[in-house]
Amino acid sequence: MGSTLTLTASDGFKLGAYRADPAGSPNGGLVVIQEIFGVNHHIRSMCDRFAAAGYLALAPAVFDRYQRNFESGYSPNEIAEARKITPRIDWAAMMRDTATAIDALKSAGRVGIVGYCMGGSVSFLSAAKLDGLSAAVCYYGGNIAKNADEKPKVPTQMHFGEKDQHIPMTDVEMIRKKRPECEIHVYPAEHGFNCDERGSYHAASAKQAMERTLAWFERTLANGKH
Numbered sequence: 001m002g003s004t005l006t007l008t009a010s011d012g013f014k015l016g017a018y019r020a021d022p023a024g025s026p027n028g029g030l031v032v033i034q035e036i037f038g039v040n041h042h043i044r045s046m047c048d049r050f051a052a053a054g055y056l057a058l059a060p061a062v063f064d065r066y067q068r069n070f071e072s073g074y075s076p077n078e079i080a081e082a083r084k085i086t087p088r089i090d091w092a093a094m095m096r097d098t099a100t101a102i103d104a105l106k107s108a109g110r111v112g113i114v115g116y117c118m119g120g121s122v123s124f125l126s127a128a129k130l131d132g133l134s135a136a137v138c139y140y141g142g143n144i145a146k147n148a149d150e151k152p153k154v155p156t157q158m159h160f161g162e163k164d165q166h167i168p169m170t171d172v173e174m175i176r177k178k179r180p181e182c183e184i185h186v187y188p189a190e191h192g193f194n195c196d197e198r199g200s201y202h203a204a205s206a207k208q209a210m211e212r213t214l215a216w217f218e219r220t221l222a223n224g225k226h
Helices: 041-052 076-083 091-104 118-129 169-178 203-221
Strands: 002-008 014-020 029-033 056-060 111-116 135-139 156-161 183-187
Touching (some): 002 041, 002 091, 014 041, 029 091, 029 118, 029 203, 041 056, 041 111, 091 111, 091 118, 111 118, 118 135, 118 156, 169 183, 183 203
Parallel strands (some): 029 111, 111 135, 135 156
Antiparallel strands (some): 002 014, 014 056
């Protein structure tokens, strides 16, 4: 179902991307933003799942600026290696690369964004700062709280785990208070609960969050098809 391609950002930087196409004409486009583990098997799988739901899904390789074709699993050693990249992240460049992916999907109709872990923060910032989006979904983004004064320009949904060791519930409550226009859900789960390749995977929470995510995009993107 998927293919790889190259995107060119506004500053001329070329980055890779994974694209998954729906069987028929798309209900809209979805930018899928990775965790700190690259456009790995899990992120490609999420693109495939969104394509199966009728969306043209595109995952830009936003770590190409730091290490080309970076891809990681979830063992302790791999997690430690991936975390070495995070201090080097240029958030302005991250926005440029995300904007490029949004532009690449315009032919699909309305465009949404969904991100996981680091990508959840990118999704939130994109909803606040970038043009061309119609909706956003953010899974357990650790930098959302510190940016909670930013106001999304599009309908934004968030998913957090109440047992998350990286995002305390005090952060989630602060986000609720500062961003009452956002729809926020909390699950009896840990950080990374959506990823079925991680020890923190929580099947019931992942299923419910995905159902809510698809319903959100159905309402905001699906071009009146259904």
